[in-house]
Amino acid sequence: MKLAVLGAGAVGRSVVELAGQYGHDVIALADSSSGAVDEDGIDTESVLERKDQEGTVGDGTPEDVLAADYDVLVEATPTTLGDAQPGFGHVETALSRDRHVVLANKGPVAERYGELMALAEDSAGEVLFEATVGGAIPILSTIDDFGPDQITAARGVLNGTANFILSRMAADGLDYEHVLAEAQDLGVAEADPTFDVDGTDAALKFVIISNVLSQGEREYTLSDATVEGIQNIPGNALDLAAEDNRTIRLIGEATPEGVQVAPKLVPQNGVLAVTGTRNIIQFETENAGELNVSGRGAGGPETATAVLADVGRLPPL
Amino acid sequence: MKLAVLGAGAVGRSVVELAGQYGHDVIALADSSSGAVDEDGIDTESVLERKDQEGTVGDGTPEDVLAADYDVLVEATPTTLGDAQPGFGHVETALSRDRHVVLANKGPVAERYGELMALAEDSAGEVLFEATVGGAIPILSTIDDFGPDQITAARGVLNGTANFILSRMAADGLDYEHVLAEAQDLGVAEADPTFDVDGTDAALKFVIISNVLSQGEREYTLSDATVEGIQNIPGNALDLAAEDNRTIRLIGEATPEGVQVAPKLVPQNGVLAVTGTRNIIQFETENAGELNVSGRGAGGPETATAVLADVGRLPPL
Structure with missing residues (x-):
């Protein structure tokens, strides 16, 4: 071509x-x-x-x-x-x-x-x-191959910057501002990281997934999404979560109820707790349980x- | 149709x-x-x-x-x-x-x-x-979508019975024979589980993956695979692994060097340490790092x- x-x-x-x-x-x-x-x-x-x-x-x-x-x-x-x-x-x-x-x-x-x-x-x-x-994660082609009718919901971590920040906050007990500055130095976060940390970038991706899953039955835009970012998570929230073998991730969801992005508690060693800039998508399927695809979500x-x-x-x- | x-x-x-x-x-x-x-x-x-x-x-x-x-x-x-x-x-x-x-x-x-x-x-x-x-895991369609030329190796856990047995042995310190009997009672293991525990079933799957990845350049059969099962793993091997934050999984590999299936030490909370009957495939790619797909591998x-x-x-x- x-x-x-x-x-x-x-x-x-x-x-x-x-x-x-x-x-x-x-x-x-x-x-x-x-x-x-x-x-x-x-x-x-x-x-x-x-x-x-x-x-x-x-x-x-x-x-x-x-x-x-x-x-x-x-x-x-x-x-x-x-x-x-x-x-x-x-x-x-x-x-x-x-x-x-x-x-x-x-x-x-x-x-x-x-x-x-x-x-x-x-x-x-x-x-x-x-x-x-x-x-690099084949999300839309997996929906297409598996059949959108067969997928009842999608959730996961689709912003590497926010995930890097949460991973570092949890691993080293550092606060948000400190880790964000470090991420910017490393080039993981952009000079203006607003859309990454306020959930907009993840929301756009789950809006796109919802559009593909609904096959034209309903159209979604960013204004249909409920979005909460990670800017206000105190460092000690991650410590408290860790005491309970959990951690916090910026989780997006595309369900028949709509699109949501918000920080959520997830099991510390569970599949959704990907670390660093890694991304993951989890599909709930009609007949085959959960299907997870993870890899490099940016770059x-x-x-x-x-x-x-x-x-x-x-x-x- | x-x-x-x-x-x-x-x-x-x-x-x-x-x-x-x-x-x-x-x-x-x-x-x-x-x-x-x-x-x-x-x-x-x-x-x-x-x-x-x-x-x-x-x-x-x-x-x-x-x-x-x-x-x-x-x-x-x-x-x-x-x-x-x-x-x-x-x-x-x-x-x-x-x-x-x-x-x-x-x-x-x-x-x-x-x-x-x-x-x-x-x-x-x-x-x-x-x-x-x-x-249910879309392995071959992912290779096809991603491009077989872009995938340099595949490895993972593609036998649920062996994985269930290893997970149970590690979680409860039980020995192989005991857990195998339990798996048969639960219907996870078949009455004759030979091909699952001796690595043949996983090897067949990695032979198929190798055939797809090589796009006809070389043909693989079971006789090209080096295969070792889980029958001789003593329960204390899993205890020893756990002391080092590792566990044992029956790992298959399809690389340009050939097909191999053998029990291997993997990080306890790493992506390859899927539990129970869950399966995972990990692709190494030319330009996009590792890509992991996990889900229900049987049923x-x-x-x-x-x-x-x-x-x-x-x-x-």
Whole structure:
């Protein structure tokens, strides 16, 4: 497949770097202000080097990239809420040109799911978005393989930053502010970690899971979710939990009752108590008990594997 | 899809009971000596009741079932080693008639993989076999989704009986013979548990995983596997392991070096130390670290969900 990649952050860059391993060609790459297009495949190394050194990926514009002759548009620009722009517009353009779209950007899937599905319906292109939930963990493809009708609920830990902070608070008896600063130093937490620690990021992911599980019967957006973050958990709450062989995790849930994200007590050695930046999803099934999938829920190469697995699922145009 | 089910044990029965939930019709069912065929769909309740009361499923023969007008043959007869008969012959018949085959029987996939793939190649029908490894856990579909090229090794616990025995030995300091007898009383272990405790069952599953991972580059059979069981583990080995925060699990591995099954020391609260009859598979990936999938690895309804997920993946004939 010929890929055009929008977004030159960690995920976009990794898609560009790994696409060849999967047998695909990157023919265009854009960051927020510049673009590089080469129908024979861009020179990935020099384009990424230019990004590092000059802050631009090429002499063209992002619009050139959107207009290029790709099979698949990879939308990896930052997630935005509400109207989910400019990501939604990029998706709209590609689908109206009958091209496939693979999203790493959560906005269009969490905030405008119904419109997104309607656009895909009218297009010869398809839309896939495994990379929007749980990085490398195959969550949406597992739902699809197992059968959404067979899954009665999903819960788990889908934010690595919040999980790292809670793990460190519990392991070393440190308080929230201290561990957050450490996580920022380590690059685990972003400079502005608001969406990670206030539960928004996890909520967006469970909204997306709910949309997939409900198969269009009901549409969910962030405004349907009940969300509580980890900012106000005192360090001694984790000590108290540990005395009872439990710990605290930021648990998200997608059930027929709706989407919830909140800190919860879980057994210290239970499956939901993943440590560090590891993520886990647990499906409750109709006929087969619980099914757990865990792994790396974030990171450039990890998320790029989900993007490229989606690309591999798309039919030829 | 119209299904014919060969085998009226726990898995075959559950496929018959659950097929309707997935939108499929069972038009034939056979046990080892009798058969029931109805092109409009067999009366599943009365057929299973007859099996319970009279020991036969109908007045027909298994050959009638094999000759019925199904879309998919579900092969759920007991696993046999070596020539994998009669299962292999059933598969051969269905494929030569250009019908699909879904296997729960490990024999043909573990012992005659190359021949099986060649038969499928020459047929309009396809062969799928998720149910041969790890019950409800989506192992083969995860390999397929993630990309076999991206997975460098697989390891884990894929025998619930052995895992139940080791879990109980560790939890209560009991010896092997005692716990085995208890497991047989509970129905967790079969009357003849040889293949479960000597590692053969787990080895067959890792042979199948190796065949899928190698994508035909190399064919594996049970004779390629190095296998050691749990029969000779003294109870105090588990006590000694526990003093060091470790425990013993029957770990299988599929790596480029080959297939191995043996009892191994693992961290007591690590991901591989699943308890009871729970199974886990851990994939090592090229670009995304470790990916773990755990759940119920055996049981009639659980394994039937894997069979029916496979049926859902098949194209119309």
